[in-house]
Each structure stands twice: as structure tokens, then as C-alpha cells.
Amino acid sequence: MPASSVALIGPPGPATAFAAAGLTFVRYDEPPADLAAYRAVVVLAGHYPEPARFDTSALAEYVRGGGTAYVEFAVDDGFLPAGPVRDAHIERIFTREPLTGIEPLSILDEHLSRAQEVTPPPSATELLTYGSVAGTHKAVFGPPAETFPALLDIPVGTGRLLYATTALSHHLQGRYKPVRRWTRLLQLITAELTGTDAPPDLELFTEPHVWVATGEPAKVVVRTTTQPPPATNRDVPLELVEVAPGRYESGLTVLPDGVHTFAVGEHTTTITVGPRPERYRRMIDRGIAWFDKAGMFYDAPDGSKGVAEGFSNEIGFDGTLPFRPVPRGDCYTQTAHAFRRYADLTADPRGHTIAENLMRHVVEEEQLTDRNNLYGAFEPRGARTDLTATNNLFADDGGWIALFALISGDLEAGLRGVESLIRTANTELGLQVDPWRTPSTLMVKGWDEFGRSPIEDGLDLTSHWQSSALCSYLYAYGVTGEPSYLEIAERGLDHMASHHPRARLETSRTCEAGRFLLPLAGGYFYTRKPLYLQTMLDLADYLKSRQGPDGGFAEWDGKCPPSNEAYGVDEASIFQANGDPVTDQLYGTPFAAWALPIVHQITGEPVFEELAHGVLDYLSRIQIDDPDDEQLDGTWQRAFDFDAWEYFGSNADIGWGPYCVETGWSVAPSLIAAMQYLQREPFFPEPGTNPAPVAAVRAEFESIRKGEPAPPTFRRRADGRIVRVQGGVRAVLGDLTAGGEPAWARNDPANSYEIYVRGADNHLHHTYLDDRVGQGRWQQLGDLELADDPVVAFNPGADAIEVYVLGADRRIHHCSMIDVRGGHTPWEPVGTLHFTGSPAVLYDETLGSVRLVANDTAGQDRRTRKVNRWHLPWQDYSHWITA
Template sequence: MSASSVALIGPPGPATAFAAAGLLFVRYDELPADLTAYRAVVVLAGNYPEPTRLASAPLAEYVRGGGTAYVEFAVDDGFLPGGPVRDAHIERIFTREALTGIEPLSILDEHLSRAQEVVAPEGATELLTYGSVAGTHKAVFGPPEHTFPALLDIPVGTGRLLYATTALSHHIQGRYKPVRRWRRLLQLISANLVGADAPPDLEVFTEPHVWVASGEPVKLVVRGPEKPQTDLELVEASPGRYESEPSVLPDGEHTFAVGNQTTTITVGPRRERYRRMIDRGIAWFDRAGMFYDAPDGSEGVAEGFSNEIGFDGKLPFRPVPRGDCYTQTAHAFRMYADLTGETRGHTVAENLMRHVVEEEQLTDRNYLYGAFEPRGARTDLTATNNLFADDGGWISLFALISGHLESGLRGVESLIRTANTELGLQVDPWRTPSTLMVKGWDEFGRSPIEDGLDLTSHWQSSALCAYLYAYGITGEASYLEIAERGLDHMASHHPRARLETSRTCEAGRFLLPLAGGYFYTRKPLYLRTMLDLAEYLKSRQGPDGGFAEWDGKCPPSNEAYGVDEASIFQANGDPVTDQLYGTPFAAWALPIVHQITGEPVFEELAHGVLDYLSRIQIDDPDDDQLDGTWQRAFDFDAWEYFGSNADIGWGPYCVETGWSVAPTLIAAMQYLHGRPFFPPAPAAAASATGAASVVASVRAEFDSIRRGEPAEPAFHRREDGRIVRVQGGVPAVLGDLRAVGEPAWARNEPVNSYEIYVRGADNHLHHTYLDDRVGQGRWQQLGDLELADDPVVAFNPGADAVEVYVLGADRRIHHCSMIDVRGGHTPWEPVGTLHFTGSPAVMYDEKLGSVRLVANDTAGQDRRTRKVNRWHLPWQDYSHWITA
């Protein structure tokens, strides 16, 4: 059909979707007055996410007179169906019985689209439907109770109106999934408009896809309604699937053509392919802006991108400073520096680790001691996030790997004290600070482990790895002993396990601690369990090497879709892999397991999963967000990133710097380096008295806290202006406040705390506290008084108050008091009218029962006064003071 037979009204961007579907058209910016020359009319939503305002009289006349039109997401004066415009939050589009060419109940994900909730006119046929439906490719529980139309076929006079309540043409810019189904949908709509047959739904690919290692076989696969004509002999392997015989191709790039479609595969050495994957993954951190404004990592690294794809097709940037992402990324860059000889990787690693060990470890002397705040720098107790045991385990492990021995061992000791004493496994692994504070370490150790959490490697594996690594570098036998207790319990119950995300993820996560346990003990139980895991992973391995998700935490009904954390597949058999919780950790562990055991099956599995990760790495130079990275869910049958979008936290399209990208790079570099992961048998480490003394010192810190022993703090300003507390010999950076002066502090005995004051870079006074039980508070500015010098403070036992004095910018001394109610400072008030050169010296005079001040005025005269009740006596010179 000629282009002149279809009029398309809309801007070039949305028109691209119909052009890609094969529709030939003449494009207009506005609806022509005369449409009689056209066999069909297409009106697109050019203002999406706002509906198009349409003067539809010419269109109504055209359709009633026998024309066929497709219109989407528009409002007019009554010809088009109307309804309230709303966001489709968790609803997805699915097909009804009436749409020919796509199976009924097929899902089309449209990512938080906007739509009109219309009522279908009488006589209309509903082709597509909005509804909250569980499933990956199919709505497995059928249509939900509440739905509304997404695409209607409406008879109007002698013509037809296809009306879409949302912008179906937005599927390219909005990255709707699965791409192939959306493209087919528009092909079917286009064919329906002009009364033609849709082109054959032909799919051509190689297996494996994209790349294959030198010397390994590859075959051509065609899926379609009938056997195609090709130069290669194809055999129907299953209905609609035609395959060539596997063949070994020479190194290089090979292209196959079938009909009007082509597919290309590259053949080359495995090590070169992995190195290419690593280079591109490292480059992604800079290209996607993960290091904020400081490419050396000195300002930290972002968590990545959230799952929700916006109207512009972009993923929301997620700037959360997670300690686990910091440490995993640091190790990846450290390994990259070793691989390439580039010093930048070491700089990035050092900067990221400095953030974590200096600012995220909790060192207040209470039962949170040694744990890591996993969502940014430490702050006061009320703002501390859940202390996730898995995050704490990874952070502790990588702190040890990076050489931060004291910090890493504090993390290990904290995990040990929050483990069940009998089993050596974490209790309540997503624990809240208040739970720890109330229970204390002893009660935590006696607490039972609920809901089978003792058997989930999702929560337990990182802590076990940290214990084993600590044993390897210190020779401390108790670290190995607690790891053995946990591994023995979990391995002896295998394959029974609590499934946090899926059985496949649990299998991949269990390998690394088992490998460490076997490395140090050679227990047959650990090897048997690893071989069982290998057999399971082989049974779930797809043709390209990835491990399909199985036995997941999937919605049991349509009503349960999108309301909780969930797996990224719906049912066993969905060809989906998990690049957040599963694939990277299996890829990381398998080369290590092979090196330790020598069992060929582990090398075979390692090659398969690393090959797979290299194939599914996003390769789109025009996409700064995603080029070189991995999203969470990959469908290896549809060969695109797609999965069930039921998870409210981390759906199929999210990207994590840690957990996903960094562990994948670590896995590939672990393979290329070939170095042992766990430190050598600790006979040599045991003789290193330095490590032994650090273990003893760190344990003494915990013992002192358990006994409730006080430790006098001191505070100072470091070069960058941050305030540092040193207590019990352990430093802690106090928040982000930048100061220009040295802090002053006083013991506030009535509330068992220290009150700390400092002049900030803004020349205002800032205050925080150190409570004996709940720890450090957050900085708060005290009023708007502008300071000219550092504060001085003294505790006034006569008034149960901390007295605070500063030199204001007006050169007068100003005063406020902190009473014994937390944060209750009185307003600033000047102490007399004299002007001074600096802040006063202050002390409490026990004989007089009052606070005394000494200061030098601008005339060079020493002046003294004292506080009586809440008032200050007039300033006196020295001679008057001593004769009073």
C-alpha cells in the first residue's frame, strides 16, 4: 500500500514506533480538514504524558462515513471515549481473546503510564486491558476483578475507531517491555488499519547469542510460523523452532541472513571477552555518573538506578551512599588497578573505604558497637537504619580484604555478638537498633532463630565469609570455629533452606562460604554440599550459561502483585535470571570453588555463567545510563531485560553499583587473576603477633562496653574541618559539619552525657552530645548569633546546667545555658556591654558556687565577672575583683 493511503498526525518521535512496525504514512502536525483521500488515519499522543486536545469533527465525519482510524490518549468534545486521566501505578496491560496474533493474557509492561479510565461504549470490543496482574509473560491468574480498557475497537457508523486509552506509540521512548511483543502489537494494529496481513513473526538468532568462545560450537535458530529458506539446512526441533547443526566457526564476526533479518555472532578467546566486559563495566561508573562530582571516589559512589522507568525512558538516579556498595565497588577498582597497572583504581578504592571505615561504622559505646550503618554516614540513634546482617557481613569482609584490620574485626566481632550462640548464625538479620539496645548481646545470643532464617544463605553467607577471612589473616581459631558451626548446620540440612528470593539465588550465595570452609578444614560435608549445588545449578542452566530462577517468592494472586518484595519471575520455567541477588555471586564463587577443589564441574559452570554475563552486558553507546552495565532481570528466551515487575523495592530494571555490577566485575577479574581468594592456611598468620594483638585489642573494646566501663572522650577538628571524637582509643568522625575552630565540651552529669560545641564554617555555634547509652547526637545550630571566636563551656552543678560563652561578631561576650532537658538551650543574651578581643576563660568556682569568667577587653584591660543565679554581675577590672 502506498504511503499516501495513511495519514498520521503527530510529532516525529511517536511516529517512529509506527514506522518501525512497517506502516507507511504521510505525517502531519495537525489533523487535515479533508481526510477522504486516506484509507486510514492515525492520531498519536504528541503531548504525552498529557492527553492531546483534539478538534475531532473531521475525524468523526471520516469514521462515520466508513473510514478506519486509530487514536490514542486524546480528549475532545464527545466523539472519543472519555474518562478521568490517572497514573497506572501497578496496573499492566494485557491482551484479551479478541486480539489476533498475540496469545490471550499476554503481558505488556508500560512502566507507570498515564491513561484514561474509560468505560467501553456499547458494541465495542476490548482488545487490550489495564489491570493489576501477576505473571512474567502471562497473566497467570487471569484478569483481576477491577480492570479498564487499554485498546478498544469501536464500530462507528459504517467505520471503525481503534481507541487507545494510553500512548501505545510511547513504547520505544518509554522502554516498554518486552520489546518484541510491543513491536508485534503495533504491527498488528497497522495491519488491522489497512486491512492487510501482518508480516510473519520471524525471529532469527544464534545459540549461544552474541559471542562464543573459540573452538566452541554454535547453531542458527529461527522461530516462525513455517520453515524458512536459508543457505543452512534447518531442522524443526520443536513446533515453530528450526535449528541448524552445531558447528565450530573460526575467530571473527559471522553474520547470518534469513529473509529480511540478520543476526551476528562473534567468536574469540574467552579471556579477551572477559577483559572487554571488565573494561566496559568499569567505564560505566564514570559514564553513568556514579561517582557524583568526584571521579576519584572522594565523595563516594551512588547506589545506582531505581527500577521505575520515567516518561522520558530514564531510570531514576538513586544517590543513596550504601556501605556495601562502597566496599564492593572499592574492591572491584582495586582489582582493576592490579589488572591494568592504572593507579586510579587504588585511589578510588582507598577513598571509598575511607568513607566506610571512618564514617559508617558505629563506635558509640553501646550494643551497636562495631556494626555498620548501611545507608550512609553514622548519625544519631533515631536516624540509624536497620542494621542488616548481610550488608554488615559484606562490609566487614571487604574491610578485611582492603587492609582495614581493626575496622573489619570490629564488624566481625559485632556479627558474632548478634549470632545465636549454639548455631553461630545471625539472629533477626534485619535487626533494628532498638532491638539490639533493649536485648543486649547476651540475650541476642540466647534468642532462637525464627522462620528458618538459620538456613538462608541470603542472610548468612556474608557473615560466614567474614569470619573465615578473619581467621585466615589472624589465625584466631574462634573465628573458624563459629564459621564451622554455622556451615555444619546449614550444610547438614541441605537442600532444606528458607528462600528469600529464590532457590537459585540461595544456591549461588551458599558456594563462597562453603568454599572457604572447605579451604581451611577439608571437611567432606562441605565438598558434598558444593557438588550438590553444582548439580542443581546445572539443572537450571540455560543454553547461554545463565541460571534460571526457580522456587521463588512470587505473588500467589493478582491482589498480591506489587505490594511486597518479590522475585523477578512468576513461575518455575520462566526463563529469567537475577543479576542482583544471584548470577554475580555464583559467578564470583565458582572460579574460587574450582581453584580450591579442582573439580571440573565448577570450571564448566564458571565458564557458562561468566560467558552469559559477557553476552547480556548492555551494549548501547548512545545510552549513558546503561551502556556497559547489567539490570536485575534478564529473559534469556526473549533475549532482553524483562521480568515480573512485582517487587516493590528492586524490580527487573534496577541497577546497583554493588550487589550487581561490582560483584560481576570481581568475578571476571577473579577468573583472570587466578589468585587465591581466601588467605593461606593461617599457620603463618598465627605467628604474626601484630594481628593477634589487634584481635585482643578489639575484643577488649567489646568487653569493656559489656562491663559498662566508662571511657573519657576527646574531640578535635581535623584538616578538612570535620570534628573527630576519640574514645577508648577509637576515632569517629562526627557528621558532615565543617568547623573553623576547635570544639569545647563539658560533662553533663545529670543526663549522663557530654555536651560538645563548635564554631561552624558558617560562624554559628553548633551543638551535639555524646550520651553514655544511646551515643552520639546530630549537630544542631544554636540560634543565629554570629561568632568571632571559639566557644568556651563549663558545667554548673549549682544549676545543673552547662554554661556556654562565645565572642560575638559584635565583640561582646554572649551566653546561653543548657538545662538538663535534652537540647534545651536558653536564648542568647549578652554579658554586659563591654567589647572584648576573644572568648573568656571560664571555670566553676566551688567556693563561691558560681561560674567565673575572665576576658581581655579591647582596651587591653583584664575583666572578670561571675554568674549568680541566672544573671551575670557587671564586668569588673582585676583589682576590683580581688578586693570584692
């Protein structure tokens, strides 16, 4: 019977995966009447992620009679293996038995799949297994203790059943990785079903891949398990020589500009040859376009609503990445700088508009300006709020934000960020203490204690945490000429460089090397210290030793799981062992690419230009090029396997795995790097002489340290947000939209200001400004509908804030704040009269009570006062004559 006589039962989508694997079939939505007419039967999961119920009576008879069938993720009345359906959270599929072309313990990533946890029949052979296994391509520690089958080979009568506990055919739609291994797996299943040999596993590519610069050589490479057919280029044969077992190469050839196609049998590959500036410009244009195409600017393409963080790592059942809307200040500022540089490159003013809007968000809404020990730091995960909701104040995020604020021209905001970082640094070494710090740690320790705190766990040598702060000090020195900024940067750089290469590794040694270059470049630019140049040259030697054939820097010495049990439970590197051909586009590649052109410009050393060309070429080659994919076209994911030539890596990181995408840290720095190369503008400014802003900002910190009072004022700005001005510094108070002007009063017993405003919803909202812990959150006070703005007064006789409003019923209503933090009495009407507006209110020290004056709807002047918790009846004072 011909191999084409295979009945495939299932929808067209999953069937595509088997068609791509070379299976020829007749597709049915429902089982055909006569299965015996077919050489094999394939039943696909048509309702994944839910299992389909299937009547297997005819199939069971077919298999018992000698037929071969493949069935996946289905339930029936007893023929198929059964077990509970569960989510495979961190488990991955790996091979148990050797399969042709796939070695035992090879990993197949399936992205949060659903599977049946079945117990295999005694006669079954377990071909694929689910388990929590550490490794990139191989399960390096062997099978874990707890597993369950993924694919079983079960003899039934004289026939054979291949049963998959999950939908293996879902690998195309679900973007399972690595793609070649999944394709090979289905080719092997096809061969088992049809009794034929699987096609030779042949891979054809050029080296370098995709593109090569004008005048630089390339070669054709074939990897195969058998002797390959001849290679041709436009029908001209190429000689292939076996240079290693299973690897065949042509000689290096310099090709003319244009697109070149090479063929080996039915396989083809292309390479483009062209000028480096054109390629980099193409990369930049596509990367910038990605922000719009992928919807990163929320609902406003001008950046006025902010920019999203990107996409999370977990690929969904439909193959899409989850949108990650977190408004990170570091992503805002890095994206702002990328668009600012793009506007300069293209003379398109839109980039400047986006940059200004994003920076306005960060400066006005994310810098902490409450007068306490958090002053000047940046809330890195959105607009500032009360202390209990403030995120960890990461020193690396704060350093990047301060640096880009300075670059953008927001000098005072940037200097506040710098001064905040200096006050959380070790005084002797100039390096950040406890860089993953909580607000409570800062509040309790205070600035002086932080400066005396020892640096533990080698964090002083970790460029992952220290480099951005050092860069911000150096840039601050450049724009102001303030020598103390250079001095503290030198202390940190001297310490780190003199101990190099000893360092604690946050993600990998390769990432640490790439991140250390920029502050060293700044230090060398301003001081010309030989130590800094020699350290950069040492880093260049290291990066060259890790550089792959396409220019990327392989990850090395990482924070990798030491066992299967440690897989997927903590932050980790995106490779497992030294030698894994994986690069990191989140923490490593973009920062090296950004720094290397700057280092070359400052030092003139050719090695840095060579490395810059290599890594920028690499970024241009691995940029995702799929116009039909709005999520990913034009961007980069975190882990790229430059041997398999696809985005793939160890999925052990609990937060930022191999498939995540970041607007900042990844996309923006990659674009900044390419524009830095093309525009060739100096990065660090020549030292200026502008001491006035430094003195003004330091005076703010000194005033806070001394506990000097700074009475605030509050007002409603045009967009309805409430703005505080305190000590000359403006701050936007939360996201409340006000319908009127705020009222406030000093609450001395609580050491705070109490602020009230009529919201756009015409309800009263309250927050506070505490002398020590700062701003509170807005809270609505009851459901009373207001017709006017509130008035407030402090009542020292009762230690209470008295609040009065005009209700929609035209009566005046009152409540008191009687608790230290926000405990308000219920609303009560003050009498039964109706008024035209809110009353005037003051505390009468002679009478020891709060007095009110209001105009009723008849135009009469009415007055009353509060005695204890009651208000006297309104009195008519319309006969009084006011001078």
C-alpha cells in the same frame, strides 16, 4: 487505495514507533483538510504524559462514513471515549482478545504510564486491558476484578475507531517491555488500519547469543509462525531443520575467530568468536567505564565523595531510570574491591585511589563506634548519625562490609564488624538471629540475650542472610589465625550443610544456591570437611539443572505473588513460575559467578570450572552494549529473559524490580567475578598468626560490656569535620563543617558529654555523646554570629552547661543548657563591654558559681561571675600582677 495512503497526525518521535512497525504514512502536525483522501488516519499523543485536546469533528465524519482511524490518549467534545486521567501505578496492560501472534492474557509492561479510565461503549471490543496482574509473560491468574480498557475497537457508523486510552506509540521512548511484543502489537494495529496482513513474526538468533569462545560450537535458530526462507552465511546456504513447532535450527558448527553474520530473508544476526580472556577483559573494561559514564561517583571521579547506589526500577516518561544516590556501605566496599582488583589488573593507580577513598568513607563514617550494643556494626545507608536516624542493621550488609574491610587491610574496622556479628549470632548455631534487625532491638536485648535467642522462621538456613557473615568469620580466621572465628563459621556451615537442601527462600532457590557457594568454599579451604565438598557438588548439580543454553541460571522456587491482589505490594522475585526463563543479576548471577572460580581453584573439580565458564560467558553476553545510552551502557539490570533475549521479568517487587541497577550487589560483584577468573589469585588467605588485633578489638567490646568509662576527646581535622577519639577509636561526627575547634564538658546528670563548635557558617552548633545511646545530631543554636570559638563549663549548682561565645558585635554572649537533651536558653549578652576574644571560664567550687575572665578591646583584664541566672558587672583587674 494503496496502504501507503495513511495520514498520521503527531510529532516525529511517536511516529517512529509506527514506522518501526512497518506503517508507511504521510505525517502532519495538524489534521489535513481532506481526510477522505486517506485509507486510514492515525492520531498520536503528541503531548504525553498529558492528553492532547483534539478537534474531532472532521475525524468523526470520516469514520462514520466508513473510514478507519486509530486515536490515542486524547480528549475532545464527545466523539472519543472520555474518562479521568490517572497514573497506572502497578497496573499493567494485558491482552483480552486473541491477536495474531499475541495470545490472550499476554502482558505488556508500560512503566508507570498515564491513561484515561474510560467506560467502553456497549458495542466496543476490548482488545487491551489495564489491571494489576501477576505473571511474567502471561497473567497467570486471569484478569483481576478491577480493570479498565487500554485499547478499544469501536464500530462507528460504517467505519471503525481504534481508541487507546494511553499512548501506545510511547513504547519506544518509554522502553516498554517486552520489546518484541510491543513491536508486534503495533504491527497488528497497522494491519488492522490498512486492511493488510501483518508480516510473519520471525525471530533470528544464534545459540549461544552474541559471542562464543574459540573452539566452541554455535548454531542458528529461527522462530517463526511460517516456513522460514533459507538461511545463509556469506551467501553460503545453511540447512534449517524444524526441531519443535515453529523452531528451526542449523547444525552445531565451530566457527573461526571473528564476526560472523547470518541472514534469513531480510533478517540478520551476528555472532563474535574469540578467546575467553579477551571477552572477559572487554566486559571488565566496559563495566568499570560505566561508573564514570553513568555518573556514579557523584561530583568527584576519585571516589572521595562516595559512590551512588545506582538506578531505581521505575522507568520515567523520558525512558530514563531514576538516579538512586543512597550512600550504601555495602555498595561502597564492593565497588572499592572491584576498582582495587582493576588497578592490579591494569597497573592503573586510579583504582587504588578510588578504593582507598571509598573504604575511608565506610570505616570513618559508617561504622558505629558509640560504646553500646551497636558497637562495631555498620550503618548501611550512609554516614552514622544519632540513634533515631540509624537504619535497620542488616546482617547481610554488615557481613559484606566487614569482609571487604578485612580484604582492604582495614583490619581493626573489619574485626569490629566481625565481633559485632558474632554477638548478634545464636551461640549454639553460630548463625545470625533476626538478621533484619532494628537498633532498638539490639539496644534492648543486649549481646548476651541475643546469643540465647532462638532462630525463628528458618532464617538459620538462608544463605541470603547468613553467607556474608560466615565469609567474614572465615576471612578473619585467615588473616589472624584466631581459631574461634573458624569455630563459629564451622558451626553455622555444619548446620546449614547438614540440612541442605532444606532452606527458607528469600528470593529463590537459585539465588540461595549461588550465595551458599562462597562460605562453603572457605570452610572447605580451611577444614577439608567432606560435608562441605559434597554440599558444593550438590549445588553444582542443581545449578546445572537450571542452566540455560547461554550459561545463566534460571530462577526457580521463588517468592512470587500468589494472586493478582498480591502483585506489587511486597518484595518479590522477578519471575512468576518455575520455567520462566529469567535470571537474577542482583541476588543471584554475580555471586555465583564470583564464587565458582574460587570453588574450582580450591577443589579442582571440573564441574565448577564448567559452570564458571557458563555463567561468566552469560554475563559477558547480556552486558548492555549501547554506546549512546550513558545510563546503561556497560552495566546489567536485575532481570534478564534469556528466551526473549532482553531485560524483562515480573515487575512485582516493590523495591528492586527487573530494571534496577546496583553499583554493588550487581555490577561490582560481576566485575570481581571476571577478574577473579583472569587473575586466578587465591581468595581466602592461608591462616596467619596475628592475634594482637583480635585481642585489642575484643578488649574494646569487653570494656563496653562492663560499662567502663572512656573519656572522649574532640578535634577539628583539616577538612573541617569534627573527629572524636574514644577508647583509642576514631569517629567522624556527622557532616558538619566546623570553622574552629570544638569545646565540650561532661554533663553528669544526663550521663553525656555536650559538644559545641563554631561552624563554617559562624553560628554555634551543638551535639552530644550519651553514655548509652551514643552520638546525637548537630543542631544550630540560634542565629547569633560568632567571632571566636566557644568556651563551656558544667555548673553543678544549676545542673547546667554554661556556654559563652564572642559575638560578631565583639560582646560576650551566654546561653545555658538546662534540659536533659538540648534545651538551651536564648542568647543573652554579658554586659555591654567589647572584647578581643572568647573568655576563659571555670567553675569556682568555693563560690559555687561560674567565673569568667576576658580581655577587652582596650587591653584590660575583665572578670565576672554568674550568680543564679545573672552575671555580675565586669570588673577591671588590669592592676593585678600575674606571677
